[in-house]
Amino acid sequence: MSPPIETDALVIGAGPVGLFQVFQLGLQGLTCQVVDALPHIGGQCIELYADKPIYDIPGIPLCTGRELIERLEQQIQPFATPFHLGQLVNTLERRPDGRLAVGTTAGKNFAARCVFIAAGVGAFQPRKLTLEGAAELEGRHIHYHLSERAALAGQEVWVLGGEAQAVDMALQLSQTSDHAPSRVTLIHRRDVFQAEPQALSAMREAVAAGRLQLQIGQITALHS
Numbered sequence: 077m078s079p080p081i082e083t084d085a086l087v088i089g090a091g092p093v094g095l096f097q098v099f100q101l102g103l104q105g106l107t108c109q110v111v112d113a114l115p116h117i118g119g120q121c122i123e124l125y126a127d128k129p130i131y132d133i134p135g136i137p138l139c140t141g142r143e144l145i146e147r148l149e150q151q152i153q154p155f156a157t158p159f160h161l162g163q164l165v166n167t168l169e170r171r172p173d174g175r176l177a178v179g180t181t182a183g184k185n186f187a188a189r190c191v192f193i194a195a196g197v198g199a200f201q202p203r204k205l206t207l208e209g210a211a212e213l214e215g216r217h218i219h220y221h222l223s224e225r226a227a228l229a230g231q232e233v234w235v236l237g238g239e240a241q242a243v244d245m246a247l248q249l250s251q252t253s254d255h256a257p258s259r260v261t262l263i264h265r266r267d268v269f270q271a272e273p274q275a276l277s278a279m280r281e282a283v284a285a286g287r288l289q290l291q292i293g294q295i296t297a298l299h300s
Contacts, residue, residue: 080185081158083109086178088165089194091119095148097192102155109188111180115162115221118145120196124241127248160184205236209298217300233257236295238264240271243279250288261289 085101087094090112101108116122121130121141129138136144163182171177171187178186204210210218228249235246246262262279267290269276282288 078185080177080187081109082187083107084188085109085190085192086111086176086186086188087192087194088112089119089196090114090117090159090161091194091196092121092144092148093196094119094192094194095145095152097194098152098155098157099148102152102157108155108157109160109186110157111160111163111165111178111184113162113164117149117159117161118142121145127244205295205298207295207298209300213298213300228257229255231257232259232261234261234263234291236263238266238269240275243269243271243275246288247275247278247282250282252287259289260287261291263291263293263295265292265294267292 084106085108087097087101087108087110090110094110094112095117098108098110110117112119114123118126118141121144125141127140127142130141130144131138133139133144139147160180160182163180163184165178166181167177167179168191169177176186176188176191178188178191204214204220205218214220233249235242235249242262242264246260249257250260269279271279279288279290283290
């Protein structure tokens with residue numbers, strides 16, 4: 077086992093609260109490490125509100141989730157805080173010297189004087205496909221978090237799901253651009269979607285215009 081990463085503080089969660097905690101610790105001259113389950117920082121703001129307006133941030137009348145995270149990133153930049161993404165904290169115990177020993181699912185180990193839990197509603201964990209062969213395609217053809225849309229240029233893309241995030245992703249990918257996929261299909265087990273009325277209206281318009289395909293049904297097998 078490699079020696080633990082020593083730090084004054086470990087922050088669990090890289091959403092807006094976790095990022096501002098990093099800033100507060102930095103002002104006090106304390107070293108900090110951050111762990112988050114997502115492969116990118118931003119937490120709920122990026123997963124659910126990346127391009128939606130939010131109005132309840134002190135001192136900021138209006139911004140998107142992405143804009144808020146970008147401002148927080150800029151704010152903590154002077155502290156050069158290391159981030160350990162795509163992993164969960166799975167062990168925490170008291171060391172003989174009084175510090176806390178923290179381990180993650182990626183095999184990282186930390187020795188911290190204190191731990192701040194800024195996990196909000198909890199870690200965002202995708203509901204993965206349980207079909208035969210799905211695990212082998214993860215990261216290449218099956219993605220649960222998409223951070224680089226340019227990689228999908230010219231490809232045929234299926235977006236699986238009926239909630240707001242799936243509808244928004246399908247709409248964004250169906251927009252004409254240099255990085256747009258050749259064809260985008262939204263697939264859901266029934267023709268009922270849980271999204272804002274404006275997004276649902278835009279989705280139906282995109283389908284009617286032929287920019288987005290809609291497939292109702294349950295995925296039962298993968299053929300490669």
